[in-house]
Amino acid sequence: METILPLLEQAKQATTAIRTLPDTQKQALLLQLSQRITDQADVIIAENKKDLDRMADNDPKKDRLLLNKARIQSLAESLADIARLPDPANTLLLEKQLENGLLVQKKTVPLGVVGVIYESRPNVTVDVAALCIRSGNVCLLRGGSDAQHTNIILVQLIREVLQQSGTNPDIVQLLPPDRRLVTEMLTAVKYIDIIIPRGSEQLIAYVREQATVPVIETGAGVCHTYVEKTADLAQAARIVTNAKVSRPSVCNALDTVLVDEAVAAPFLALLTPMLTQHAVNVYAEPLAFALLEQHHYPYLFPATAADFGREFLSLQCSVKVVPDTAAALAHIQTYSSRHSEAIISTDPAVSELFLNTVDAAAVYVNASTRFTDGGVFGLGAEIGISTQKLHARGPFALEKLVTEKWFVYGNGQTR
16 A cells, blocks of 8 residues: 555545434444454454464564453443443533623543554554443554454444444554555645554654654553562552552563662562562662572573663563662652553551552552553453543543534624
8 A cells, every 4th residue: 555545535424424423323333343253252362363373482562462262251341331422522510601691611522533553552542432432432453464354353243333333434444554544644744633653662652753643652561569668568569569460561560679778688588489480581770689699589680771761571670778768769750651650558648658659650659550441440351551741641531532612692793
């Protein structure tokens, strides 16, 4: 394909169809799609295997790419959950009568055409399509070539459901993965209202630098857990282990452990067998390295500067001993990607200081960073975790796929 212009034009024209779709019909579409995905699970898995077979087993993105029966069922349940959420569009935010008789209203309205650029996460294909349908938006999906077979079958199923219901299927379109066409998408200000990149730091930086269409970033996760000196150490070890190993390839997984010097020795003694069980490669600064070496930790490496501020996306993490809370806060301020940060502490004053000082989309006390997720927070599925501060921050879900519009009713007023 030499140009995506025909697809862009189709998307713009489809905005009328989705905006005039009754709320009950949008809900019905998502429930039908949920059933279709469940019914076609074997077909989806077969197409997904074609993508998996092209990827090296040690590639950390392989887990993100995998769709099995359980994950497909989870996708289907997510679609049903989104269907049950209230439509965020057409909500009256403000109404007032001016002295001149004008009736002024402010309402929420769909964004329009939403372009999403993402990498090897085929669940994003379904999540974004569902969120856009529910909120009255058209979506243009540009997935990575790693997941091309999977994305094609998923979008095919979505468009079949739309067509069978008499709805314009161009509400959801999959753009070619050809990198030469990305610039055309990023500069299509006449056709696309917003671009959302989801993926690596490199992808997000490229989109930010090249786009003339407005961008909402869903940032990479460099997530820290700080074990403060008053922490329940057994609890801290469980939380750190969960944050690292439960699903290491996702953005809310732990990357760096900071531990107060006062409790470093007993805490690392508790953590050692837990991380050993999962063969986690640990990159430790000198003091942490010495303590872990005493406990004969088998997967230990000296940390370099590059191991802090690094999103590992695999069974790897860095560990640093800090002298006090001030040092932990300074480290997080320097290296955080502003995604999710946690403190393990029994001191309410220190915990509040952490919550109010750390600049991140989600901050935790005595809990795993793995909870940063639209579904977990009761928002339905998400497009990603926004780490910026304009319009949306944290789980970028249904409620943020709208903007505002003023409606003014008069009876002949002039100014």
